[in-house]
């Protein structure tokens with residue numbers, strides 16, 4: 016169990032996301048990580064507080080968030096390598112004040128630096144076969160990371176409408192983000208797909224600043240483009256917009272109705288979708304949408 020402070024919009028209170036797996040389950044801990052695994056996959060979560068938040072005064076150029084992110088990912092890699100699930104499939108990242116400046120740079124940039132250091136320091140590539148991911152600003156709480164990893168390497172999918180995130184130019188931060196637009200597990204039947212957090216970015220630029228309706232539509236065009244790439248690799252899998260389940264992160268609660276209406280113009284009303292409040296990693300992004308498919312899903 017891990018607590019993520021991204022309130023449900025028009026929600027009835029607390030909601031709980033449960034991932035179920037078949038077969039014999041084994042659980043345990045590894046440093047700060049709690050995990051449970053079966054024969055084919057491992058799920059883990061970790062929350063680490065950033066003590067002394069600003070980090071100022073200790074004469075150290077590395078921010079608290081950078082260190083916490085680096086530590087969380089190094090523990091993650093040590094665990095999955097030791098247990099034999101080296102294929103990091105999907106990572107969910109949440110931490111407060113993602114757009115705030117601290118210690119001379121944006122906190123999302125500090126997160127990216129820590130993540131990249133951990134990948135490199137754990138002998139992993141920061142390009143190509145990298146996990147699907149999201150990074151959102153929670154309303155409060157510690158740095159939270161949860162993840163799924165597999166015995167075999169999943170297949171990273173990119174979006175031809177967007178530059179790979181790991182090739183973003185420096186104006187979006189000195190250290191580029193380490194994630195793929197989607198990740199596909201072809202060893203599962205049907206294949207399982209995770210589409211990373213997807214926003215109104217074409218090339219590397221934010222489109223439609225200030226226009227939440229256009230940003231929502233653009234994000235869905237990006238997801239369509241990712242799905243059509245995934246279908247080239249897995250043509251037999253049902254990977255249409257309608258086959259996935261969605262999480263939609265809305266920066267401003269006042270935009271909820273507009274985002275939901277736009278989303279439902281493109282995606283049928285019986286397709287599962289959860290609307291949550293969270294800050295998106297660029298200050299001009301008002302909405303971000305992630306999705307997954309190929310696994311069982313119940314909403315209650």
Ligand code: 3EB
Pocket residue numbers: 108148149150180192193194211212213214216296
């Ligand atoms: C983007 O496309 C929007 O840093 O892990 C989306 C998904 C975004 C994942 C991450 C960031 C991340 O750049 C932001």
